[in-house]
Amino acid sequence: MLVRLVYASRASRELSPQDLQDILRRSRDHNPAEGITGLLWYNDGVFIQVLEGGRDPVNARYKRIVMDNRHDAPILLTYQEISERRYAGWSMGQVNLHRLNPGLLLKYGETQKLDPYRMSGAMLTALFDELVSSGAIECA
Amino acid sequence: MLVRLVYASRASRELSPQDLQDILRRSRDHNPAEGITGLLWYNDGVFIQVLEGGRDPVNARYKRIVMDNRHDAPILLTYQEISERRYAGWSMGQVNLHRLNPGLLLKYGETQKLDPYRMSGAMLTALFDELVSSGAIECA
Amino acid sequence: MLVRLVYASRASRELSPQDLQDILRRSRDHNPAEGITGLLWYNDGVFIQVLEGGRDPVNARYKRIVMDNRHDAPILLTYQEISERRYAGWSMGQVNLHRLNPGLLLKYGETQKLDPYRMSGAMLTALFDELVSSGAIECA
Amino acid sequence: MLVRLVYASRASRELSPQDLQDILRRSRDHNPAEGITGLLWYNDGVFIQVLEGGRDPVNARYKRIVMDNRHDAPILLTYQEISERRYAGWSMGQVNLHRLNPGLLLKYGETQKLDPYRMSGAMLTALFDELVSSGAIECA
Amino acid sequence: MLVRLVYASRASRELSPQDLQDILRRSRDHNPAEGITGLLWYNDGVFIQVLEGGRDPVNARYKRIVMDNRHDAPILLTYQEISERRYAGWSMGQVNLHRLNPGLLLKYGETQKLDPYRMSGAMLTALFDELVSSGAIECA
Amino acid sequence: MLVRLVYASRASRELSPQDLQDILRRSRDHNPAEGITGLLWYNDGVFIQVLEGGRDPVNARYKRIVMDNRHDAPILLTYQEISERRYAGWSMGQVNLHRLNPGLLLKYGETQKLDPYRMSGAMLTALFDELVSSGAIECA
Amino acid sequence: MLVRLVYASRASRELSPQDLQDILRRSRDHNPAEGITGLLWYNDGVFIQVLEGGRDPVNARYKRIVMDNRHDAPILLTYQEISERRYAGWSMGQVNLHRLNPGLLLKYGETQKLDPYRMSGAMLTALFDELVSSGAIECA
Amino acid sequence: MLVRLVYASRASRELSPQDLQDILRRSRDHNPAEGITGLLWYNDGVFIQVLEGGRDPVNARYKRIVMDNRHDAPILLTYQEISERRYAGWSMGQVNLHRLNPGLLLKYGETQKLDPYRMSGAMLTALFDELVSSGAIECA
Amino acid sequence: MLVRLVYASRASRELSPQDLQDILRRSRDHNPAEGITGLLWYNDGVFIQVLEGGRDPVNARYKRIVMDNRHDAPILLTYQEISERRYAGWSMGQVNLHRLNPGLLLKYGETQKLDPYRMSGAMLTALFDELVSSGAIECA
Amino acid sequence: MLVRLVYASRASRELSPQDLQDILRRSRDHNPAEGITGLLWYNDGVFIQVLEGGRDPVNARYKRIVMDNRHDAPILLTYQEISERRYAGWSMGQVNLHRLNPGLLLKYGETQKLDPYRMSGAMLTALFDELVSSGAIECA
Numbered sequence A, B, C, D, E, F, G, H, I, J: 001m002l003v004r005l006v007y008a009s010r011a012s013r014e015l016s017p018q019d020l021q022d023i024l025r026r027s028r029d030h031n032p033a034e035g036i037t038g039l040l041w042y043n044d045g046v047f048i049q050v051l052e053g054g055r056d057p058v059n060a061r062y063k064r065i066v067m068d069n070r071h072d073a074p075i076l077l078t079y080q081e082i083s084e085r086r087y088a089g090w091s092m093g094q095v096n097l098h099r100l101n102p103g104l105l106l107k108y109g110e111t112q113k114l115d116p117y118r119m120s121g122a123m124l125t126a127l128f129d130e131l132v133s134s135g136a137i138e139c140a
């Protein structure tokens, strides 16, 4: 059974680019062996992550991530059984904020600043689809 | 929660181009801070305006606009919770009447003169969609 | 409220091209002021006419037309409240029979001769849509 | 081909109960031979009538009724090809206003007084369906 | 054109039962003449009101209500063109809080205390439908 | 925003009835204050739990539950934004296994023994709906 | 493959009750062996018959019936592949005209006299369904 | 009323090309006057024919064809009331077997040899649509 | 994953009631341990069997059954992944032919004798549903 | 009746390219005469095969294949009555693993290694459709 899980969380402290690279490197080390793929967004102290893969490994990894003290207050945004992955090409793709069309956040949010805690799962899914199709994801 | 609100009103007196520019300038000053976007149509003493944004700021602004004595008899045409904005690119776009195909008004109305008080919200929405797609909106 | 009305009738006597031009000229004089648009087909002693516009003026004009003794036995084919006109560009367009693909009538009718008294309103609507899209309507 | 036609009109002068009985008697004399069935509403100077039957006889009769000078300004409310009648049991049923639940008019109208000139055909159809199902029709 | 408008607001000060009766009495005086019907909920400093009727009178009344300083921060919850009223029987019905099943609020809300500012229009509509069908509305 | 979350897990050791009562008592102490409602199933070393409530408190509580060492390997079965709760009446209802029709498990599972790790979220939801409607839930 | 075939025809001469009994007796002799079931209507010189069964035997029998000189001008009304019969209980049921509600014909036809040559297959199907459900079919 | 009728039959004896030309010539002589259009397939002793036109002439012609002793065992494949013809351009088009893609028969049939007696009407319709769109029909 | 498999076969020789009881007894011995449930029909030398359960055990058992020389020419009628069983109550229910309404077979078949080799899977499914709901299944 | 059957199995021993060619050669010898078409996948000890054709020959061939001791534990993945074949062009096409995009397996599976025993029939169907459309099938 394949699933897709999307959550948001708040960084527990200011993250340097180096800190973020650490998380991504670690993810790209672990995920292929577990058949996990996905995307990671980080900006202004907020993470949004998509995890896809078998139901058991995604849950096991999510449990680890939830306990990671580099962030707090994770909230699930969506979780579904899926029949095919959407991000099969990324062991953990990174959203490149410099490639973002600035109007895109306003299209889905109440202000120019993304606040996943005020958005429904469906709206975040629509935003992520536009990120992928507009080429804003970096492979490694 | 994002909403879209469309209303019509009657100017309480003849408006000069200058008067209209004042309203638009004011709107473009206020709206970005409140995350509000939209369109304004003015012709022959009739206003039609679309306001998009967070539910609270749109309602607060609409309350101010309703009390503005430059127009009377505002009537709501449509009001909906939306999952994405349609006019995210305009802090307050202006419909340029010189770019209008004259047959367009006849397509949706009983005569060549637009009378929003006799039209349903759905027909006005269709008309506004044609305005945008035919390039009749001015940015600033 | 916008409506579209389609009817058919039989000319009460043989019509000359001049007679037909009189009807069209009269229609193009009256209809713009009343916000009425439409099409007129005449062939072999049969009229089919589409009238679009506000509900009241279309009914008022139809009452006059029904009483016109140049034709008899008018039958309504369709009548609907519509949200947009289909023939907004013609104050009264004329179907040019020389531009008709001869197979078109057979496509919708039992024989090559159009007999609206044996056809449903839906089939006549489909035929008229093909007339417009194949450029068989003359503007004036 | 069966059709159902609904129209409204304004009595050209105050009608006495006797006048109304004359119209109904005449209708019940003519309609059976032509296969026409339907309902008639009269109140406060406004008629609403439903006519069902073959397409030709309904149109022929409607042409006569439109020219009757006991009323003016008839407007078609709906006209459809139908696959079965709804009022097959009444050669011309009369709406008994004393059996009307007074709230019924408010349910579909803007005020307690029925004004068909401001109502869509669909709303009038819904109102007539409630009249039949609440037993407000008199047989003869 | 009939519309239904639902809004919520916060009382600007503590309201006594007498204050509430004043608002209701006033509403029942005005609304019948304007063809307005609806419901009013008041509890814990929060109003929720449904207004149904013609588009023009509902908008005119809503403009007055918005400017009433007995409450602040009105937000529209839903606004629709409707083909029939749902509350035709109440010139302004009052929700009787003593007849409320206490679990009802939890069914639609995040806690036992109703907070319309955190609820979508659709959820409030569902709640109001249950209020009516469970007999929690008082007539006068 | 209301959500419903369903997960399964394996007890890390044999649980006595007393152990289970401890979990339930604790749940019924905490959940009302957080607006959380739901059901708990325990049998043969397997837990299945439904949690309903506001998105933030459900996620916060789920994070605590996942870290509880009385069980391991929690897997999310379903997670959805909902517009109304299904179990508003239970701060934490307990499935009474003695009231279970023994054929019920076979209806949805491959064998008579429930193994949520081999079942889709949709099938578990259907099973839980039958539990509620067949009266197999104990209130406290 | 099961099919259902409905046709109408005109008796070539006046039929006595005896003539009709002959046709029915013959049908009830032949049809069971071929797995054919159905209904026969006769009135005023018009036959309507429904034949159900395997595609080959129904076609073979229909070919014989078409060539029977007791009737002329057979026209197919409907013909469909079906997944179950509707008249499995009648080797050839007869419509008993004395049990017919006289309004039934008017409900589907333009006049009180059934004329299948002017009716669509769908309307005749609806009429036959009412015949069966109103108990107007005789078994033998 | 327009109908489309498709049937299959078996040639009662080996047909020469000349025999087939006779049938086609005869068809092209008769059909235009009756407003009939269609297609004829002949191969390996099997005919499949589509006839379109008014309900009465199609039935009259089909009765003649069924009685023609050049073929036996005709079975109806489909018969429908249609709102437009599909083969309006052919008084009787002939399927040119040399233009057939040999895989086409396998796509719809159990073997490479077309056996309409084992195929449903819907599959034959799909096959004929591919014949037309792949240009395998000869005009005369 | 649960599946439902339906097949038909021909008994390779005349079966005595004793032979049939042997098959059923054997089935009821094996099936519970493998979580298999279903129905068996036997009449006139034809078997039809429904098998429900986990995908692996159903396939394993079907492989054994196919090789059983008490029958030949098994053909699969339907095979689906299901979300719930329909025959959870029968380890292998037997269709009691004496409780069968004789018209039932005619309803779905071309003749009174059931020939699954000429029926689609969907029609057999409909027949089996009627068998269950009409109480024609014996438990053991 | 056409059907499509998909199954998976495990090779009972390591297969050499020669062994595989034997199976394919044998298939291409037998299948055309029986009207069977399809695809065969072999990798890492796992077979997946699609068989299309008449219901009887596909079942007869599948019975033979199931008993072939070059593989074990065949499980049906899907089986359907179809109205047209998808692989009419291949008497038995072979999936060329060297032409496979390596990400394709991850898109539908939990890991990079295809395990049909853990996948639903629908997901395997989607994977095979991508194989065909990406040109990964070899003809002979």
Ligand SMILES: Cc1cc2nc3c(=O)[nH]c(=O)nc-3n(C[C@H](O)[C@H](O)[C@H](O)COP(=O)(O)O)c2cc1C
Binding pocket: A023, A026, A027, A028, A030, A031, A040, A047, A049, A061, A064, A065, A066, A068, A070, A071, A092
């Ligand atoms: C926002 C965020 C996202 C993370 N994503 C992943 C991930 O996709 N894969 C992963 O293995 N670790 C991820 N981690 C790191 C995990 O929290 C944890 O450190 C890691 O799974 C530890 O794995 P290990 O103990 O097995 O080495 C993430 C951490 C954070 C803060």
Ligand SMILES: Cc1cc2nc3c(=O)[nH]c(=O)nc-3n(C[C@H](O)[C@H](O)[C@H](O)COP(=O)(O)O)c2cc1C
Binding pocket: B023, B026, B027, B028, B030, B031, B040, B047, B049, B061, B064, B065, B066, B068, B070, B071, B092
């Ligand atoms: C037709 C019309 C449209 C208006 N639109 C806007 C608007 O989009 N945004 C805005 O800030 N003010 C708009 N205004 C002006 C407001 O009515 C009001 O003057 C303004 O909100 C005052 O804001 P302030 O008191 O906060 O400066 C509009 C006025 C009119 C007459």
Ligand SMILES: Cc1cc2nc3c(=O)[nH]c(=O)nc-3n(C[C@H](O)[C@H](O)[C@H](O)COP(=O)(O)O)c2cc1C
Binding pocket: C023, C026, C027, C028, C030, C031, C040, C047, C049, C061, C064, C065, C066, C068, C070, C071, C092
């Ligand atoms: C077939 C037919 C179509 C007509 N169409 C129109 C029309 O579209 N508009 C119009 O004004 N008159 C039309 N007429 C003419 C009217 O019947 C009538 O002569 C005219 O409305 C008279 O208008 P007046 O008395 O206001 O001048 C038509 C007449 C015929 C016979």
Ligand SMILES: Cc1cc2nc3c(=O)[nH]c(=O)nc-3n(C[C@H](O)[C@H](O)[C@H](O)COP(=O)(O)O)c2cc1C
Binding pocket: D023, D026, D027, D028, D030, D031, D047, D049, D061, D064, D065, D066, D068, D070, D071, D092
């Ligand atoms: C509101 C109204 C409704 C009428 N309905 C009918 C009717 O249903 N049938 C009818 O024959 N006449 C009806 N009439 C009367 C006709 O207008 C007209 O007088 C009648 O058809 C004359 O028929 P005759 O000239 O054939 O006698 C109605 C008249 C009015 C004012």
Ligand SMILES: Cc1cc2nc3c(=O)[nH]c(=O)nc-3n(C[C@H](O)[C@H](O)[C@H](O)COP(=O)(O)O)c2cc1C
Binding pocket: E023, E026, E027, E028, E030, E031, E047, E049, E061, E064, E065, E066, E068, E070, E071, E092
């Ligand atoms: C929550 C609330 C609801 C109200 N509802 C109504 C109402 O339904 N109808 C009404 O006439 N006035 C209502 N009012 C009172 C209006 O705000 C206002 O006082 C009234 O329309 C004044 O009308 P008048 O100036 O025409 O007398 C309401 C006031 C409040 C605070």
Ligand SMILES: Cc1cc2nc3c(=O)[nH]c(=O)nc-3n(C[C@H](O)[C@H](O)[C@H](O)COP(=O)(O)O)c2cc1C
Binding pocket: F023, F026, F027, F028, F030, F031, F047, F049, F061, F064, F065, F066, F068, F070, F071, F092
């Ligand atoms: C299967 C299971 C279900 C539980 N469900 C709940 C629950 O619904 N609510 C709750 O407060 N604690 C629940 N708990 C207990 C929590 O894991 C944890 O002990 C508790 O939330 C501690 O809360 P506290 O530290 O705030 O006292 C559950 C534990 C288990 C093992």
Ligand SMILES: Cc1cc2nc3c(=O)[nH]c(=O)nc-3n(C[C@H](O)[C@H](O)[C@H](O)COP(=O)(O)O)c2cc1C
Binding pocket: G023, G026, G027, G028, G030, G031, G040, G047, G049, G061, G064, G065, G066, G068, G070, G071, G092
């Ligand atoms: C209106 C009509 C309906 C008939 N229906 C049937 C029928 O259902 N079955 C039948 O066997 N014959 C029916 N017949 C009789 C056939 O036309 C024909 O006489 C009969 O099939 C001769 O069969 P035989 O030559 O095999 O004896 C019908 C005849 C008519 C005129």
Ligand SMILES: Cc1cc2nc3c(=O)[nH]c(=O)nc-3n(C[C@H](O)[C@H](O)[C@H](O)COP(=O)(O)O)c2cc1C
Binding pocket: H023, H026, H027, H028, H030, H031, H040, H047, H049, H061, H064, H065, H066, H068, H070, H071, H092
């Ligand atoms: C397979 C087949 C198809 C035929 N198609 C037609 C046709 O489309 N039109 C036609 O008039 N005759 C067609 N015929 C010939 C008729 O069976 C019959 O000979 C012809 O309608 C005689 O018409 P007539 O007696 O009016 O001259 C066809 C014959 C066969 C065997």
Ligand SMILES: Cc1cc2nc3c(=O)[nH]c(=O)nc-3n(C[C@H](O)[C@H](O)[C@H](O)COP(=O)(O)O)c2cc1C
Binding pocket: I023, I026, I027, I028, I030, I031, I047, I049, I061, I064, I065, I066, I068, I070, I071, I092
């Ligand atoms: C028509 C038919 C249906 C059968 N159904 C079952 C069945 O449902 N379960 C079963 O175990 N055996 C069934 N059998 C018997 C099997 O073919 C086979 O004899 C049995 O599975 C042998 O099992 P064993 O070798 O494991 O004892 C059936 C046999 C026939 C002929």
Ligand SMILES: Cc1cc2nc3c(=O)[nH]c(=O)nc-3n(C[C@H](O)[C@H](O)[C@H](O)COP(=O)(O)O)c2cc1C
Binding pocket: J023, J026, J027, J028, J030, J031, J040, J047, J049, J061, J064, J065, J066, J068, J070, J071, J092
């Ligand atoms: C994975 C697999 C797929 C096969 N596919 C086919 C096939 O498509 N057609 C075929 O005739 N034999 C196929 N075979 C071979 C059959 O199992 C069997 O050997 C063959 O049908 C024997 O046929 P025969 O005894 O009629 O010669 C396949 C074998 C295997 C192991």
